Amino acid sequence: MYTTPVADPTTLTATEIIDLETAHSAGVTGKRPLTIVRGQGAWLWDANGNRYIDCIGGHGAASIGHSHPQVVAAISEQSGRLMLCPDSLYNDQRARLLARLAEISPAGMDRAFLCNSGTEAVEAALKFARISTGRTGIIAARLGFHGRTFGSLSATWRPQYRRPVEPLVPDFSHVRYNDLAALDAAIDDRTAAVLLEVIQGEGGVISADPDFLQGAERLCHERAALLILDEVQTGVGRTGRWWACQHYGVTPDLMPIAKALGGGYPIGACLIGPRVNALPKGSHGSTFGGNPLACASALATLDVIEEEQLIERTAQRGAVLQEQLRGIDSPLIREVRGRGFMVGLDLRIKVTPVLKALQAGGVLALPAGPTVLRLLPPLTISDDDLTHAVEAIAEVLMELKP
Numbered sequence: 422m423y424t425t426p427v428a429d430p431t432t433l434t435a436t437e438i439i440d441l442e443t444a445h446s447a448g449v450t451g452k453r454p455l456t457i458v459r460g461q462g463a464w465l466w467d468a469n470g471n472r473y474i475d476c477i478g479g480h481g482a483a484s485i486g487h488s489h490p491q492v493v494a495a496i497s498e499q500s501g502r503l504m505l506c507p508d509s510l511y512n513d514q515r516a517r518l519l520a521r522l523a524e525i526s527p528a529g530m531d532r533a534f535l536c537n538s539g540t541e542a543v544e545a546a547l548k549f550a551r552i553s554t555g556r557t558g559i560i561a562a563r564l565g566f567h568g569r570t571f572g573s574l575s576a577t578w579r580p581q582y583r584r585p586v587e588p589l590v591p592d593f594s595h596v597r598y599n600d601l602a603a604l605d606a607a608i609d610d611r612t613a614a615v616l617l618e619v620i621q622g623e624g625g626v627i628s629a630d631p632d633f634l635q636g637a638e639r640l641c642h643e644r645a646a647l648l649i650l651d652e653v654q655t656g657v658g659r660t661g662r663w664w665a666c667q668h669y670g671v672t673p674d675l676m677p678i679a680k681a682l683g684g685g686y687p688i689g690a691c692l693i694g695p696r697v698n699a700l701p702k703g704s705h706g707s708t709f710g711g712n713p714l715a716c717a718s719a720l721a722t723l724d725v726i727e728e729e730q731l732i733e734r735t736a737q738r739g740a741v742l743q744e745q746l747r748g749i750d751s752p753l754i755r756e757v758r759g760r761g762f763m764v765g766l767d768l769r770i771k772v773t774p775v776l777k778a779l780q781a782g783g784v785l786a787l788p789a790g791p792t793v794l795r796l797l798p799p800l801t802i803s804d805d806d807l808t809h810a811v812e813a814i815a816e817v818l819m820e821l822k823p
């Protein structure tokens with residue numbers, strides 16, 4: 422099935438790679454001293470030939486694993502036919518993807534704007550909300566994460582991300598997540614949209630309460646504001662449904678998606694529902710948005726998710742994963758939470774040493790805030806690899822002192 426490259430694809434040593442990146446990158450990303458040169462399914466290899474079980478999963482983008490053969494085939498085929506087609510012209514792959522998204526979207530969301538990343542999908546949602554309502558106010562949530570460009574950053578909570586580049590876009594405010602009374606008090610006739618994650622990822626894997634999300638939908642409808650649900654991380658099967666909002670019976674008016682959509686290839690989209698008014702020609706655009714290569718990759722990815730029944734499997738195996746984690750007998754675990762393959766392990770100690778020890782044991786995982794260990798494995802990960810990851814976590818927690 423998978424083709425394994427014969428030779429190491431890099432001729433650089435681990436040290437050379439780290440030195441070059443350190444010397445010449447912008448230096449804005451905190452990094453671990455680990456050089457990844459190859460991926461296959463749920464496995465990654467470093468430049469020294471060590472293999473890791475990947476529960477970072479490209480921060481959720483590697484939902485069908487690394488280099489899935491169907492995506493590799495779709496990309497190679499399409500790259501030989503047509504890679505570029507401006508949005509001012511029509512294209513077969515784009516047409517197919519738009520129709521396919523309309524099929525799997527929450528009810529009535531049958532239009533989409535295609536772009537290249539999560540933050541761009543959020544930017545589109547913010548612009549469309551202001552254009553459609555003629556209002557300017559955007560209400561987001563504390564601890565929320567929506568991206569790093571100016572519009573989405575204005576909705577993102579963390580002061581560390583915001584402060585260095587202030588002033589941000591005006592008329593953004595933040596209310597406490599899961600505080601419906603605060604949201605009720607905040608929405609007025611100047612509110613264009615409420616922007617929320619269904620499960621806060623960076624914020625610590627915190628699920629919306631059903632009352633909060635359903636209340637947000639009702640309040641937006643009553644006050645002619647739009648509801649934007651950022652499903653960049655939770656979307657495309659991650660939580661055991663196509664979209665996390667479907668667990669709640671809530672349908673947003675605008676839904677930014679990205680990460681998992683391209684099977685590893687960059688693509689984003691902002692899905693648009695019927696409460697959004699017609700958008701004027703020229704009001705938004707993107708050179709690479711909806712390019713045929715990205716669309717072909719996304720189409721292949723959606724095929725894989727359906728053919729391999731990954732959503733059903735994620736719902737079932739995700740529940741088992743949480744049970745397995747709850748079964749770890751350690752006083753260091755405060756709580757296990759999440760949905761599907763978006764799982765957080767809230768610890769009574771700092772997460773960084775745990776991540777380091779896990780890496781030494783061949784398992785890569787993510788933080789979500791200072792004390793939460795976050796697992797975003799590919800939806801294709803094997804039962805054995807998952808169990809192995811849980812055992813590695815149990816071992817590490819046994820060795821670490823509170």
Ligand SMILES: *Cc1c(COP(=O)(O)O)cnc(C)c1O
Nearest residue numbers: 538539540566567568651653654
């Ligand atoms: C990752 C993420 C984004 C930003 O996506 P990028 O592709 O990194 O720009 C936005 N919202 C959420 C919820 C995310 O997890």
